[in-house]
Amino acid sequence: MVGGGPGAMIGAAHRHAMWLDNQYVLAAGIFGRDRHASAAFAEGLGVARVYDDYREMAEREAAREDGVDVVAVVTPNDSHFEIARAFLESGISVVCEKPLTNDSDTAAELVAIAQSNGVILAVPHIYSAYPMVRHAARMVRDGDLGRIRFVAAEHASGWASAEVEQWRMDPERGGVATAVADVGTHAFHLLRYITGLEATRISAELTTLVRGRPVFDNATMRLTLSNGAPATLWATMAATGQEHGLRIRVFGDDASLQWRHEDPQHLIVRDPSGGSTTLAHGMTTLSEDAARLTRVALGHPEGFIEAFGNFYSDLADLLRGGQARELSIPTGVDGLIGVQFVEATVASHSNDAAWVDASFGT
Amino acid sequence: MVGGGPGAMIGAAHRHAMWLDNQYVLAAGIFGRDRHASAAFAEGLGVARVYDDYREMAEREAAREDGVDVVAVVTPNDSHFEIARAFLESGISVVCEKPLTNDSDTAAELVAIAQSNGVILAVPHIYSAYPMVRHAARMVRDGDLGRIRFVAAEHASGWASAEVEQWRMDPERGGVATAVADVGTHAFHLLRYITGLEATRISAELTTLVRGRPVFDNATMRLTLSNGAPATLWATMAATGQEHGLRIRVFGDDASLQWRHEDPQHLIVRDPSGGSTTLAHGMTTLSEDAARLTRVALGHPEGFIEAFGNFYSDLADLLRGGQARELSIPTGVDGLIGVQFVEATVASHSNDAAWVDASFGT
Amino acid sequence: MVGGGPGAMIGAAHRHAMWLDNQYVLAAGIFGRDRHASAAFAEGLGVARVYDDYREMAEREAAREDGVDVVAVVTPNDSHFEIARAFLESGISVVCEKPLTNDSDTAAELVAIAQSNGVILAVPHIYSAYPMVRHAARMVRDGDLGRIRFVAAEHASGWASAEVEQWRMDPERGGVATAVADVGTHAFHLLRYITGLEATRISAELTTLVRGRPVFDNATMRLTLSNGAPATLWATMAATGQEHGLRIRVFGDDASLQWRHEDPQHLIVRDPSGGSTTLAHGMTTLSEDAARLTRVALGHPEGFIEAFGNFYSDLADLLRGGQARELSIPTGVDGLIGVQFVEATVASHSNDAAWVDASFGT
Amino acid sequence: MVGGGPGAMIGAAHRHAMWLDNQYVLAAGIFGRDRHASAAFAEGLGVARVYDDYREMAEREAAREDGVDVVAVVTPNDSHFEIARAFLESGISVVCEKPLTNDSDTAAELVAIAQSNGVILAVPHIYSAYPMVRHAARMVRDGDLGRIRFVAAEHASGWASAEVEQWRMDPERGGVATAVADVGTHAFHLLRYITGLEATRISAELTTLVRGRPVFDNATMRLTLSNGAPATLWATMAATGQEHGLRIRVFGDDASLQWRHEDPQHLIVRDPSGGSTTLAHGMTTLSEDAARLTRVALGHPEGFIEAFGNFYSDLADLLRGGQARELSIPTGVDGLIGVQFVEATVASHSNDAAWVDASFGT
Numbered sequence A, B, C, D: 001m002v003g004g005g006p007g008a009m010i011g012a013a014h015r016h017a018m019w020l021d022n023q024y025v026l027a028a029g030i031f032g033r034d035r036h037a038s039a040a041f042a043e044g045l046g047v048a049r050v051y052d053d054y055r056e057m058a059e060r061e062a063a064r065e066d067g068v069d070v071v072a073v074v075t076p077n078d079s080h081f082e083i084a085r086a087f088l089e090s091g092i093s094v095v096c097e098k099p100l101t102n103d104s105d106t107a108a109e110l111v112a113i114a115q116s117n118g119v120i121l122a123v124p125h126i127y128s129a130y131p132m133v134r135h136a137a138r139m140v141r142d143g144d145l146g147r148i149r150f151v152a153a154e155h156a157s158g159w160a161s162a163e164v165e166q167w168r169m170d171p172e173r174g175g176v177a178t179a180v181a182d183v184g185t186h187a188f189h190l191l192r193y194i195t196g197l198e199a200t201r202i203s204a205e206l207t208t209l210v211r212g213r214p215v216f217d218n219a220t221m222r223l224t225l226s227n228g229a230p231a232t233l234w235a236t237m238a239a240t241g242q243e244h245g246l247r248i249r250v251f252g253d254d255a256s257l258q259w260r261h262e263d264p265q266h267l268i269v270r271d272p273s274g275g276s277t278t279l280a281h282g283m284t285t286l287s288e289d290a291a292r293l294t295r296v297a298l299g300h301p302e303g304f305i306e307a308f309g310n311f312y313s314d315l316a317d318l319l320r321g322g323q324a325r326e327l328s329i330p331t332g333v334d335g336l337i338g339v340q341f342v343e344a345t346v347a348s349h350s351n352d353a354a355w356v357d358a359s360f361g362t
Helices: A007-018 A037-046 A053-064 A077-089 A104-117 A131-139 A178-195 A305-319 A332-349 B010-020 B037-045 B054-063 B078-089 B104-117 B129-139 B180-196 B302-319 B332-350 C008-018 C035-045 C053-065 C077-089 C102-115 C131-143 C178-195 C304-319 C331-349 D010-021 D035-045 D053-064 D076-088 D102-119 D132-139 D179-193 D304-319 D332-350
Strands: A070-074 A093-096 A148-156 A197-207 A217-225 A231-234 A246-252 A255-260 A266-270 A274-278 B071-075 B093-096 B148-156 B199-207 B220-227 B230-236 B247-251 B256-259 B266-270 B276-280 C070-074 C093-098 C146-158 C199-207 C219-226 C230-236 C246-252 C257-260 C267-269 C276-280 D069-072 D094-096 D149-158 D199-209 D218-223 D230-234 D246-252 D256-260 D268-271 D276-280
Touching: A007 D010, A037 A255, A053 A070, A053 A077, A077 A093, A077 D010, A093 A104, A104 A255, A104 B093, A131 A246, A131 B078, A148 A178, A148 A217, A178 A231, A178 A332, A178 D179, A197 A332, A217 B148, A217 B230, A231 B220, A231 B230, A246 D132, A266 B071, A266 C230, A305 B199, A305 D179, A305 D304, B010 B071, B010 B302, B010 C008, B010 D076, B054 B071, B054 B078, B054 C304, B054 D199, B071 B078, B071 C093, B078 B093, B078 B104, B078 B247, B078 B302, B093 B104, B104 B332, B104 D246, B129 B180, B129 B247, B129 B256, B129 B266, B129 D304, B148 B180, B148 B220, B180 B199, B180 B220, B180 B230, B180 B332, B199 B276, B199 B332, B302 C304, C008 C070, C008 C304, C035 C304, C053 C070, C053 D069, C070 C077, C077 C093, C077 C102, C093 C102, C102 C230, C131 C178, C131 C246, C131 C257, C131 C267, C146 C178, C178 C199, C178 C230, C178 C246, C199 C331, C199 D199, C219 D230, C230 D218, C230 D230, C257 D102, D010 D304, D035 D069, D035 D149, D053 D069, D053 D076, D069 D076, D076 D094, D132 D246, D132 D268, D149 D218, D179 D218, D179 D246, D179 D332, D199 D332
Parallel strands: A070 A093, A148 A231, B071 B093, B148 B230, C070 C093, C146 C230, D069 D094, D149 D230
Antiparallel strands: A148 A246, A197 A217, A217 A231, A246 A255, A255 A266, A266 A274, A274 C276, B148 B247, B199 B220, B220 B230, B247 B256, B256 B266, B266 B276, B276 D276, C146 C246, C199 C219, C219 C230, C246 C257, C257 C267, C267 C276, D149 D246, D199 D218, D218 D230, D246 D256, D256 D268, D268 D276
16 A cells, blocks of 8 residues: 555545455555654554555565555555556556546556556446445346436535645645546546446536635536436535535436435435335345345445445455456546546636537547 | 316416415406316306406406406416416406516516506415525525525426426427426526525526427526526426425535425535534424414424415415515516526527526516 | 314314315304404404304304304313214214313214214314325225234324423313323324224323423333234324324335325335335325325425315215215214223223223224 | 354354454354364465364463454354353453343353453444444433433344244244344343433333244333333334334433434434434544544445444453443443343233333343
8 A cells, every 4th residue: 555644534444445354465555755654554554564665665566476466556646647657567456546647648558557567457436336336337237227318416525615724625736626536536437337328528617615725626517428318417525514425316218216325225216107216235136236245134234445345355356367247346447537537627617618528538 | 367277287286375374265267268168167166257368357357346356377388478468457466377478578578567557476486485495595694504605406307207298398388498497497496585696697408308309308507696606407307206306405605505395394404514404394493484484383294285375375465565575475577587597598508508698687 | 163263273274274175164163262352363264153152153053054064173172072062963063173082981972973963073183184194004905015913103292392381281171191192092093094903902101201290291002903913102292302203104914114294295115125115195106095185296295284185175075975985084983992092091001001901982 | 253154144244343443363263063164164264273162262262372362152042151151261252142141140150250250241232333322322421312201212124024044033042032132132232322221120012923933023112211211112023124123212301312223324313492403423523432433534434344343443442451431332241131131021021011120230
């Protein structure tokens, strides 16, 4: 692991997820720029090998017989590219936090390096690893909703509804389109994952809800999807009072479905009569895509760390050379698309929210 | 009443609302174009005077000492103007269903006639007559939310998620922007009513979700509000499986609030900590604006007809010459703004969803 | 109407319900013991004939050709018997608030008088007039739940969670088992109405939650139902913070269902897999028992007054000599059973909550 | 670990919980009666030392310098006593599934052995390790609810609403009062944990909802609490269609609170006005008792395994000699009280649900 030192929430989430199913040993890492703090932190975690520099770590771990199989990069956005590249070039698989990098050229470069070196580059859009999201994606692929006619996605959190001091609010480090990069990419990936559709054009209005903030903390987007259906996506971290706020509603000709991260173990399916059916995590009648991710029985909620554990569990399968599943984890291309998505919203915004054509992933 | 014959839901709602509080007698009307059916229906309702023609009705009722004080116009959209004008010109107040007319010139004309004749022209955006909506509007005016920073409104119903045969789906009768005219205007009025803000520009994408439908049954809108805050508004009647689907979330610097028509007796207030408070219709601690509209005690739900009754009750106050309240019912200007709103969405749509400046109400 | 003067919530509810569907004219009444206040109040309501004494009213109304068809008795419990008897004996149908009387002998006497005089005695357990409750009762009768195996009913309101000054808290006027008489009888009727089962034995613990209160404001009951299934019923008006609190869950071998008065337009049906289906008032797929009670379309909530209106509408059918429906309104026998239920809980309580056999309705 | 072989849900939950926070190494175990299957399973888990017999395991682990600090006993109920005793007598701490044993004498013996040997005996009533349950307990202790006046607890699951083949349904192995032992004890512990009150008497009706089942799968209980307040507790695993079904409502003079295991990250607090406040896991304003158990930020649900992890984390503190907290994990006495509770319900039931005095924990 690179990054994720004391107090970093996302690094802790990665570690709990690795430990949860006893499939990973955290063997090496750099936990911040302060060498002593990093070493002390590593000792507390039982990490055997601590490094000062990621290049050195990449080199040495690649050289060891018992070197790490995969490294998690959980540093601020502007350092992702250099660090991930170092490991990928050394032949070590990488889990890199989103957005993959701050521009699509470097993101594409990481994808290319991973491919040419035959290693895995995975991007932790964790929400697609929830069993009920997998089931939703299965229902769409099985045609249970009919043609998709509209999608409304939102990740409208309140975590930064007042001023916060963080690298995310620094345009130099996290880019100017913070709302899109930080939370919008999650909603966009969720939309793509469940529907199996891509965006062909985008219109975005970027605004700043918290006065004086030097980045855009709010974004409203319109998308046209690859089947012609319209969609909306709202991303913000300044929605006063909302908890997490990731939610998606997918409307088909025959049915619609709704999933909310505040209640992740349920999936609501609505039919044209106006009735709705609530499916619950752990029901024996769910698809194998969902059922295989169940640790405890019906009625025992599994939360964010379990979903994160599903991500790492699927990754372990891939690292062991397991066969790719139709519904598995997001990889480098998904990360690249996320970066292109951020760029498209900035381009649209700078043209008064006009439509911008998209050909993401290439 | 003009319109609202057998099978017409909205006409029935008007009647129940008039009867509910025993403040109105339904004395005269035309209940459809078939003279005999209209007369038979009127007899069943105990309506004393049935007419064949609205001009005749306007003339005769105006001439009677015991003529009607107000007439409800609940016919298809394209006939609103002629009928409402006839009554207003005869000095009879009018409740006219929305959209007031099919274009803003005629809508403005109705407003002018009502004004010059000293009669009331009221538009039944009923949702703003729910006690908890009134309370929400009061909270905003009292500054409980701080500066409004964002609004997300939607009226996404599923009532026409499959093909339906109705005048509303005929572009000649209801206009082409059906989703905006039929449901979007409700959401827009709700937004204006609660926030006290107007729109200064609009961008709209109009689409058709049900294949083959000759009108736009879906509309996604962006608004800039008069205080500079951004807002979104989604209107459709083709959201498969949704019930009624009117919902609004208003985000301020200090708090946010949420109201849904599927659960109208509650108002959810969220504070920046992530906690939320649910206020219930009938609580003794609510503002007078809400409390004065309570018929039964806490815990006894009041629904759509009661809200409609509140509209008619406030109208009765005005007809009796009562003092205007700060939070009362929508009138002709609100109806005019609704028509202008529909026109603005069509203008934006025809320019690839570009921004259109708005100076509504004038 | 007898009772229901200024400030009396239940009297107002009766009146709104009568007016709602324009099937009743409030022609005569006594609105409190103060003659002048009663007359003034009646005038405000447009009531033609005001009386000072219920005996006089019964006599005179019975003598008039245009005398009232039915009278609503909404006075405190201890006066129900004398007043209802006077009207029934005069051949005037009666709607009498529950509990019908303060003891089963007098209740049985009212039932007998109504029967021998060929008039209707109806008891407004309004909750059974909600469309979704009717649909629930239909589902049980149609066997959709299989054998009923358990029922959990509760009416746990918070309206008197602090001290209140009211005749209901006076053991002389409302009896000592206030919680059972005031709210428990509603839950018990709902249980009987939906399941079609009677109680064969009861165990009750009566307690006082608000210190110093001279009546029992809390009751926990166990029932054995006529098919042998166990059931529980909790009744209180001192459940701090609860709104209305009427809720029922019925468990069958094949499915279960849940209805709550705080969300009366929905009925939740659960199947053994753990999935649940939510049915909504206004869906076109509901049973005729529910569908015939719909005034407005899917998504437009109808509340307590509409349910009350359904009660009065069904009553109007019966007064006009309409054929009795399988699922209609509660009558005198239901009122008698309610009184017997109250007595049984007192008997059980006085024997340390031991089982008491029940043969209600006879 | 003893028990918890392939397919055993509860054993798996223990292991995930141990791993989650990287504080435990699973070093030794017996995973079922089949020696080869147990060994193969242990190898898959990376368990170093596998035994055939728990006595041998106790002896040898006690003798090793690197022997286990604690053993989890997750076998069927009737074997708990012998196994737990062996380890406790060897000076090894024990986590023993509930019910601790099948009778209170043996349960008391385990408590005594643990005490005299200075080791820990912990009982995994996991629900009391949820942050929002801890916060609820804190609120009660801080007097936020005022005097507790009533408690309604239930654990009404649907997991065995049809016939199941399991040792739990064998009266020889799990006892006759299955509903009480299997789920009722969880609800009872939750009640004790949150309120800090004990039961002074109990009345129980035990019934069988699934026809032909040889044990009682349903139990309705009345309790009198140590402050004199009444309470009800409903326990079943045959509530058709319910998911998990653990829920508690605690009513005080000044406020009430509600927690449901299906939505464990929220706690609803109601005040006498009828308004309610929803507190969410991760809010920065929660008590330290809840806040110290947060792994990820507001809006990221933590579920059953995280709660289980909290249990093991608190246990690790105790094993390391940490100071006992006011709100920590249940120990042997709580397990003993659970067994006494089961016995009391059987005693009451055999006397027609009469009251039985309780002096639990002694």
